[in-house]
Amino acid sequence: MTEAEHGKSNWSTLPWHRQWLAKQAEGLFDFFQYRAINPKGGFFDLDRQGTPLQPDNPVRGIHMSARMVHCFSIGHLLGRPGCGDIIDHGMTYLWNSHRDTEHGGYFWQVDETGPIDASKQGYGHAFVLLAASSAKTVGHPLADQMLADITDVLETRFWEEKYGAIKEEFNRDWSPIENYRGQNSNMHLTEALMAAFEATGDRNYLTKAERIADLVIRRAAGALDFRVPEHFDENWVLDKDYRGNEMFRPSGSTPGHWLEWARLILQLWVLGERKHEWMPTAAKSLFVQSMSLGWDREKGGFFYTLDWDNTPAKREKLWWPMCEAAGAAHFLNEHLPADEFYEDSYRRVWSTIANSFLDHQNGGWHEELTENLTPANTIFPGKGDIYHALQACLIPLFPADGSLTKVISDKGGRF
Numbered sequence: 001m002t003e004a005e006h007g008k009s010n011w012s013t014l015p016w017h018r019q020w021l022a023k024q025a026e027g028l029f030d031f032f033q034y035r036a037i038n039p040k041g042g043f044f045d046l047d048r049q050g051t052p053l054q055p056d057n058p059v060r061g062i063h064m065s066a067r068m069v070h071c072f073s074i075g076h077l078l079g080r081p082g083c084g085d086i087i088d089h090g091m092t093y094l095w096n097s098h099r100d101t102e103h104g105g106y107f108w109q110v111d112e113t114g115p116i117d118a119s120k121q122g123y124g125h126a127f128v129l130l131a132a133s134s135a136k137t138v139g140h141p142l143a144d145q146m147l148a149d150i151t152d153v154l155e156t157r158f159w160e161e162k163y164g165a166i167k168e169e170f171n172r173d174w175s176p177i178e179n180y181r182g183q184n185s186n187m188h189l190t191e192a193l194m195a196a197f198e199a200t201g202d203r204n205y206l207t208k209a210e211r212i213a214d215l216v217i218r219r220a221a222g223a224l225d226f227r228v229p230e231h232f233d234e235n236w237v238l239d240k241d242y243r244g245n246e247m248f249r250p251s252g253s254t255p256g257h258w259l260e261w262a263r264l265i266l267q268l269w270v271l272g273e274r275k276h277e278w279m280p281t282a283a284k285s286l287f288v289q290s291m292s293l294g295w296d297r298e299k300g301g302f303f304y305t306l307d308w309d310n311t312p313a314k315r316e317k318l319w320w321p322m323c324e325a326a327g328a329a330h331f332l333n334e335h336l337p338a339d340e341f342y343e344d345s346y347r348r349v350w351s352t353i354a355n356s357f358l359d360h361q362n363g364g365w366h367e368e369l370t371e372n373l374t375p376a377n378t379i380f381p382g383k384g385d386i387y388h389a390l391q392a393c394l395i396p397l398f399p400a401d402g403s404l405t406k407v408i409s410d411k412g413g414r415f
Contacts, residue, residue, distance in 0.1 A: 010333055010343050011350070012396040018415070024358070025393035029075055031364040032386045033082060036068065040112055042093045043068050045384035048375070049362050053382055059109050059116060062098050065090050066127035067387040070405075073134035074394065077408045084138070091135055091142045094128060103173055105153050118172035122158050122185035123248060125150060130192035133199040137405040147196065154189075163236050164211030179234035180242075182249060183220070186212045187257060190264055191403075194271055198406040206271060213268055217261055217282050226285035227293070227306075228258050240308055247379055252305040252313045255294025256321030259302075262286040262328040263395075266335050270401050280336060287328050291345055294321070299373055300352040315371040316379060319357050323392035325349045334400035346396075353392075365389045 011017040035050045036043045042060035044052035052058060069090035075083035098106045100118070108124050109117035128150045136143035157174060158166035165186045169177045193209035196202070215236065221228045230253060231242035243251050262283045269279035293310050294302045301317030302325070329346035336342070356373040357365050367380040391404060397415035398407040408415075 011347055012330055012333065018397055021393045021397055022415070025390055027363060028365075028386050028390050028393065029080060031383070032068070033072070033075075033086065036386075037086065037089055041089075041097055042110075043090070045382060046364075047382035048359065048364075048366075048377075050364065050383065053384075057111050057113075059111050060093070060097070061109050062094070062106055062121075062124040063127045064384060065094055065098065066124070066131035067385065069094070069131035070127075070134040071386050071390050073138050073140075074390065074404050074408060076138045077405060078413045087135060087138065087140055090131065091140055091146065094131060095142055095146060098128075099149070100172065105157060105170075105174070106150070107172075115172070119177065120157070120170040120172065120174065122166045122168050122182070123188060125154055125158060126185055126189035126192045129154065129189070130195055133192060133195035133403075134405045136199040137409055147200070151196070159208070163215060164208070165215050165236070166212075180244075181232040181234060181236055183216045183228060183230050183232070184248060184257065186216055187261060187264065190268070194264075194267060195403045195405060197271065198403055206268075209268055210272060210276065213261075213265060213279075217265060217286070218278050221258075221261070221286070222278075222282065226258065226282060226289050227253050227310075228261055228286070230254060230257070246314070250305045250314065252307050254305050254321075255290040255302050256304075256318065256324055258286040258290040258294070259321060259324040259328045262290070263324065263331045266331045266400070267402060270335075283328075283332065284336060284339070287332055287342070287345075290321075290325070291341075296371070299371065300348075300356065301369065301373060303371075304379075316376065317356075317369040317371065317373060318380070319353075319365050319367045319369075320385075320388040322349055322353050322357060323388040326353070326392040327395040330396040331400045359383075 031050055035046055038044050042065055044058055047053050069087055072083040072086040076087060097110050100107055105120040106125060106128050107115040108119045108121045132143055132147040132150055136147060160167055166189060168180050168182050168185060171177055190209045190212045193205040197205040229238045231239045233239055265279045265283040269276055293306060296303060302321040303312035304314040304316045304318055307313045326349050329342045332342040356369060359366050364383045366375045367383055368376045370376045394404055398411060401407055
């Protein structure tokens with residue numbers, strides 16, 4: 001359906017659509033708030049029905065604990081009862097169980113006995129910064145201490161001033177694991193650095209975010225027609241042949257990350273007082289490329305990965321690129337509103353989510369579908385994550401000016 005056919009009003013301005021988004025966010029809170037807490041510490045990954053995947057001794061990944069802190073900080077700012085207890089549960093576990101009191105930094109995975117993967121991952125540390133920043137917005141007593149600690153670790157262990165980005169990973173004692181550099185960890189650090197800037201006013205966070213974006217998007221993606229490269233060597237030279245973990249480091253290129261960067265770049269542009277003239281053009285190009293090359297025009301949804309000739313490689317349809325598309329389309333609608341393509345895309349994405357990704361029987365969202373849009377679990381085992389879907393539901397309800405914690409706080413929780 002074209003813009004002329006559906007009228008000129010953006011869905012994000014319509015009361016019914018806004019109520020629908022709020023209802024979806026409420027459903028996500030309901031699904032995770034009362035099921036995901038492990039009373040022994042940390043959080044359970046959930047299966048399709050919402051029961052723990054490993055009830056006896058689950059592995060706790062640091063990014064999941066940190067994301068729960070971030071998301072329930074959002075819930076607390078919205079006035080949802082009970083969120084403060086989850087924030088406290090997650091912050092305590094990050095500080096007491098994931099933090100390495102001997103060598104510094106934060107373990108990638110732990111269980112009830114201690115670290116089971118004691119590596120120090122840039123990806124995980126980015127989310128600790130996000131959790132600490134979000135917890136600071138709600139006044140959690142551990143927030144300042146954790147924020148100072150994670151900031152020091154990122155500065156002294158991960159940050160490479162020469163390139164303006166972070167190294168990827170270390171062993172527990174900070175010896176290097178391999179000479180790999182990745183955009184995914186740096187992308188999420190960009191998100192966290194913006195949140196830290198908003199929470200503290202410290203412009204050093206924003207400067208680092210701008211430097212990462214310049215490296216990964218203006219230079220690296222810009223040289224590839226704004227297809228975001230994922231994998232690099234220690235000198236930030238693209239490695240097109242890299243093969244790694246298909247959940248965190250999929251080979252080829254990942255259209256979902258192009259979409260995620262489109263939103264983050266516009267947020268960074270606003271926070272940086274619109275001084276970087278290249279950013280709006282880059283955001284538009286990232287979004288158009290993702291919709292043109294990554295969207296399955298026959299069945300709907302985004303292919304997970306593309307080869308370098310732009311053909312689909314992994315043809316699974318995951319929930320998180322849909323979420324990032326919704327957020328990016330809203331930001332583009334707000335900041336570059338002349339192009340009707342963004343609204344058309346926004347409606348197409350949400351319609352596909354409603355028809356295929358929402359689990360109307362069990363609650364929550366299907367995190368993985370086949371190419372034909374039927375539920376699957378080849379990469380993601382169940383429903384472990386509230387982060388992407390919750391943000392997709394809430395971003396269109398608030399001004400496209402900053403992190404959700406900041407804009408919700410500025411609006412007093414009203415939308």
